[in-house]
Amino acid sequence: MSVTDDAIAKIKAMIVSGDLKPGSRLPREADLAAELGVSRNSLREAVRALSLVQILDVRQGDGTYVASLEPNSLLDAMSFLLDFHQDDSVLDILGVRRILEPAATALAAQQMTDEQIAHLHTLVEPPQSGAITDLVALDLSFHAAIAAASGNKVLASLLDSLSMPTTRARIWRGVTEEGAFERTVAEHRGICDAIAAHDPELAHARALAHVGGVMEWLRKAAG
Incomplete structure (x- = not known):
């Protein structure tokens, strides 16, 4: 603890x-x-x-x-x-995201236009307010933009439906884990850079590590 x-x-x-x-x-x-x-x-x-x-x-x-x-x-x-201490549903949802999100990110790396990438960069920088809730709002927009850019509407819709149920977990991590704010921003930048380089393999690997890190924290928090 x-x-x-x-x-x-x-x-x-x-x-x-x-x-x-x-x-x-x-x-x-x-x-x-x-x-x-x-x-x-x-x-x-x-x-x-x-x-x-x-x-x-x-x-x-x-x-x-x-x-x-x-x-x-x-x-x-x-x-x-x-949600964190007696229910595995959030962890199960993250497990599905861990399967789908890297695939969507790899597709986005192949298809994102320069204009879309420029917009993605605006969602990477931390909010001026420094508030965890504002960072989580940007986090949701960041992942939604990548999913939409995958070009697969069914995949984007699935990821959107899986995103909101984990919002509280993201906020809880932000206020209880030291350095979570900075770590999230750094990981988002890495994913964005891989997409901008149109490197689907690197984008896939970084997205996988990003979701995996949240799952590892949640397992410890719920233990």
Whole structure:
């Protein structure tokens, strides 16, 4: 378990035990980090992750509060966490993507026009906001553009249907794995360069490694 995952687990335990009640404000960052025995940076990442799944509510200039935890909100948050710890469906979906996406990328390397490649380059650079959610949005657009450029509408449609169910996994990786943001950008650049060089074998290999890396992380995160 990563240090950030450890901090997440400890905050969740405080909520379950009643030490932190719905609507209550979290202690000062320094105090809570000391109480949990984690660094302030790890605590910050844990808070960010839990706010994404609506367990915590970060209010700029006011503080961080435990969400209301009304049934609908809580069930959505819990189902999100179950995706990683009790359900292999996301991993199965990635397994299918690992078969199909390298093939689509190889086809795109053979068929992409200069105009399409120029557009793909705009989807490779990290968002100015630096937000994980914005990076994931670019990630989805990047892979969709490659699939569409494969020239096979059925393949593109299949990959599109497999993309959205893994969005939460991508966000979770971004907030819990150190360097995931930079690694994703670097891998996308490598895939883009292979396509621009019209090298289908290299494009296939880099796409395979890219999806395989996400699968390896998810296996560890769900373990």
